Amino acid sequence: MTATERSPSLFVRPLGAVENNPTALKLILGGKLRELRVHAGLDPADVDQRLGFPRSKTSRIELGRHGCKPADAEALLRLYGVEDEDLVTEFQRLVAQSRRTDWWRSFSDVLSDFFTPLVALEGAAAIIRTYEPFYVPGLLQTSSYARAVIESGPARLLPHEVRRRVDLRRERQRQLDQRDAPRLWAVIDESVLMRTVGGPRVMREQLEHLAALMRRPHITVQVAPLDVTASVGVGTGVTYLRFALGDLKDAVYIEHLTDSTFSQKPQTVEQYRDMLDRLGACALTPKESLVLLEERIRRYT
Missing domain, CATH: 1.10.260.40 (lambda repressor-like DNA-binding domains)
Incomplete structure (x- = not known):
């Protein structure tokens, strides 16, 4: 050349x-x-x-x-x-x-190999789309809620390991406050709002935090009613990363019980993107989702 x-x-x-x-x-x-x-x-x-x-x-x-x-x-x-x-x-x-050091490498003591690809690249995405069937998505969790989720997991963790995992989650969330922050679009199963995690006080704080985040222009949250998620047939958490640059291929992260799959294969990415499209089309609108969320908050007063 x-x-x-x-x-x-x-x-x-x-x-x-x-x-x-x-x-x-x-x-x-x-x-x-x-x-x-x-x-x-x-x-x-x-x-x-x-x-x-x-x-x-x-x-x-x-x-x-x-x-x-x-x-x-x-x-x-x-x-x-x-x-x-x-x-x-x-x-x-x-x-x-x-050649600079990635911020997440300082959390290598608590960062699983199968989770690393998502953490490494989500901050570079233009759009993050996610579906969560069991909990509020990690990028939208409060520290108290995150701690309760982590402590309820299958692994027996020491207190400092729990703290480190919570800190990691908070560092990931800070990427949403950057000038070039990704646009986040989350679909949450309705059962997430019904499941009291960490007790009433922690859950109310989490729902209030979620309602506040939903008012940010670059964050969209939809609640998928139970009959919708049953018909679409989603049984696991999914995160899709859309990159603005053609040099980076879109990716999908699929959670399993003890590990995960991170794929940039076009056929796999397209399959899960289509699933997220169907979920978003059938879920409540963001405005309807906020009304439902505020109703759930009142139940904790």
């Missing part, structure tokens, strides 16, 4: 919140390097051999599993014929951004 071929769209558009997400940047930079490699007519093994990389290093960089060092980026761009100084400078700037 020559200096006049400014085709990498990465360099000519703002990345917004993605710039503050090292994991997302690694995926974007890796995908861009893959495009450049294909354009240059090389396969990963060729690149490894020409640059003296260990076997499969190029593939790991392209998949975002291996951080790209500045020297590696320079060598790759040169091999792929990228000569425009502005492009190289911008690419190297983003490489430096991608």
